Amino acid sequence: MHGSMTANNGDGFDQVARDAVYRAMFTRRDVRSHFLPDPLDDDVLARLLLAAHHAPSVGFMQPWNFIVIRDAERRRHVRDLFLAAREQELPAMEADRQALYRKLKLEGICESALNICITCDRQRSHNSPLGRWHNPEMDLYSTVCAVQNFWLAARAEGVGVGWVSIIEAQALKSLLSIPEHVTPIAYLCVGRVSEFAARPDLETHGWGQRLPLPELIMSETFSGQGEALLKTSVSRLNAASVGLAPKP
Template sequence: MSDPNRPFTDEERAGLYRAIFERRDVRSQFLPDPIPRPVLARLLKAAHHAPSVGFMQPWDFILIDSLDVRQQVLASYHEENAKAANNYSGERQETYRSLKLQGIIESPMNLCITCDRSRGGSHVLGRSSIVEMDLFSTCLAVQNLWLAARAEGIGVGWVSIVDQTKLAGILNLPDNVYPLAYLCLGYVSEFLDQPELQAKGWRSRLPLTELMHGNRWGQPMDDETLLNALKS
């Protein structure tokens, strides 16, 4: 095990930031190549080393390579996606319908990261005021896995357009376990230069300087050095 007090080298630091800035939500670029088990093990270990409130570690990992299971999830996606399309009209709806928002069948593996909301008992340290902290902790496991996957050259896509109740039924989840993230994993033909929704004109990245506040909401930042650094 490395020394946790050793400073990161320039190369290590650059690698971390590269993974952050080049991480993509992949839907269309999956290759059929299987993920080697040692690589998959590294991704799962990275996820499992996420921080969690009260060290409750509320996550479980369901690896899904069954075509039957994936087809059931895909059917839920199509049903929910048809509903979502009706939120838009005209050209916006046409653009929405043209977007590919999942790679459930194309990716060689699906992974559901769940949150056991009962893990740790009825009183979890640090969760008494914000009961959703178990969900937030599980999101950190998702992000850990996602960044590790990018470093390994593996794409990840989060399928959020599914009915969570139906998904729980498909995966036979207990009542206390919530299917937090349904992910598609696999090697890809390319990582896009920018997020796909940005590239296709759905939304643009907001300027960070416009999202900064000083001390309270709506008060301007008076740190010009920081604001200039954020613009660079």
């Protein structure tokens, strides 16, 4: 790790560091293709896990664990779970989307260098209700913050990450010997890639488009109109126009 990690004042980052943070956010991709067969260096993986471990957590509970999965046979079993879950999910799709759904590449379980399952221990710090008395699911949300930290750090390192959500949780718990009180949150495919796509795969394939941000900003209440100046500022921005990501 380069430089000091001590937060000693209230200043923001310099322009180069600030742009790097935003670039990681704007160019992060859910990688399913383009994985290379190259192994992932343990020093790099250690930095990604350290970044994940420094995610915010309500009540400083740090409910996460990280299961590193390298074994090829175990990963094949996980992929079998994915294939079964995909067939179960297919009938829920509208008829005109089922054909596209079948064509989509939705995982890189066996192609990536390794897999990581990030879990949430629902009993960790269970004696302390700080931040969870009225919302007991804050441990789950905290774990998702660790996923995001891992993902952004991976992008900065040139490492691809793909989140495989089409897996039945109980079957995955059985395969990975996850205790009953622990919830699997994210199953990630991790490895070096040949490229990061200019746009999200699902956008490229016509599954959906990014929603206009001004339409998602409310004022004071959920139905509140206003913030016209803010919305105008937002409308002027995009990743390319502010130099935070290369233009496609």
